[in-house]
Amino acid sequence: MQKRTLSSLFLAFLILSGCARVVFVSDRDGQQQIYKSWAGGSFQTNVSNNKYTDDFPDISPNADRIVFASLREEAGQNLYTMDLAGDDLQQLTTGVGQRIRPRWAPNDLIAFVYPAYSQNAQIWSVKSDGTELHQVTFPTAMESDDGGHDFYAAGQRLVFSRSDRTTGKTDLYTTATDLSGSVQRITQTPDISEMLPAVSHDGLLLASSAFYHTPSRFTLRIFNVGSWTMVREISLPPPAESNISGISFSRNDQRLFFSAKAAGVPTPNQEDRQEVFSIKLDGTDLKRLTTNQAYDSQPVAIGRTRQTPLRTPALFVHGHSGNATAA
Numbered sequence: 001m002q003k004r005t006l007s008s009l010f011l012a013f014l015i016l017s018g019c020a021r022v023v024f025v026s027d028r029d030g031q032q033q034i035y036k037s038w039a040g041g042s043f044q045t046n047v048s049n050n051k052y053t054d055d056f057p058d059i060s061p062n063a064d065r066i067v068f069a070s071l072r073e074e075a076g077q078n079l080y081t082m083d084l085a086g087d088d089l090q091q092l093t094t095g096v097g098q099r100i101r102p103r104w105a106p107n108d109l110i111a112f113v114y115p116a117y118s119q120n121a122q123i124w125s126v127k128s129d130g131t132e133l134h135q136v137t138f139p140t141a142m143e144s145d146d147g148g149h150d151f152y153a154a155g156q157r158l159v160f161s162r163s164d165r166t167t168g169k170t171d172l173y174t175t176a177t178d179l180s181g182s183v184q185r186i187t188q189t190p191d192i193s194e195m196l197p198a199v200s201h202d203g204l205l206l207a208s209s210a211f212y213h214t215p216s217r218f219t220l221r222i223f224n225v226g227s228w229t230m231v232r233e234i235s236l237p238p239p240a241e242s243n244i245s246g247i248s249f250s251r252n253d254q255r256l257f258f259s260a261k262a263a264g265v266p267t268p269n270q271e272d273r274q275e276v277f278s279i280k281l282d283g284t285d286l287k288r289l290t291t292n293q294a295y296d297s298q299p300v301a302i303g304r305t306r307q308t309p310l311r312t313p314a315l316f317v318h319g320h321s322g323n324a325t326a327a
Contacts, residue, residue, distance in 0.1 A: 033048045098114070151177070152225050201301075220256060241261045
């Protein structure tokens, strides 16, 4: 107990002092688990540390908790939260089926995919105390919203990846989390599929993966949030090769963490060639955080969210006498 308390105090000191850290998923201990490390890749430690499969981590807006998906309940894959030391475990969802890709917004909404790994997967939201469960997206029978999503405008809106099973294409869309208004399409590019959208901590930029169908290759794309104009496209520098499986902005939004298949890993297993990298937003200074023959993926920076809500226009009505009157 004393060891856990000291660990929690040390992690709190790191957050308050502004030290940059990252969490990611690795199966190096036999099961997929949540790990944390310094942003440069040193001091990699198992946070969830159990016999179950834990994956798809995300960080709370205050950077003090982790939400993740776990198979520790026999009925299905459900969502849990814990503190950064792996303590204070709380279960958010229950039931059969698989719930994956939780993302945590400043307004305390957590969006996730359900039912995962199936046709017509939808995005749902729930509060961090497990209440107010709602369906957010409504794909058709030939569509699936399981390619990644994230919040912007402090949780008022959601950007998500929707695949069309008829065309085999995936594009980015946006919708209001309170279901007001219509779904808007952001990208519509021939022979390119955009996936894994990730919004910066200040809410100004969006990063996503882009898969070129012919010839086959992966890149990273950065957009301005709102106008959705593309700022930059980054080709993967070696040894990062292909199959991008996770994207996150660094705590100060100056770099991207991402996971991808790496060249030179001596194993035929494609998943075990996934490694974690970071790169500057201009596409320079690639750094490799993990180097092993294990599945290392889904990096997320530990940082506070600084997004601001959308402004609502105010309408002032003046009475004929010069003063506003109540209806």
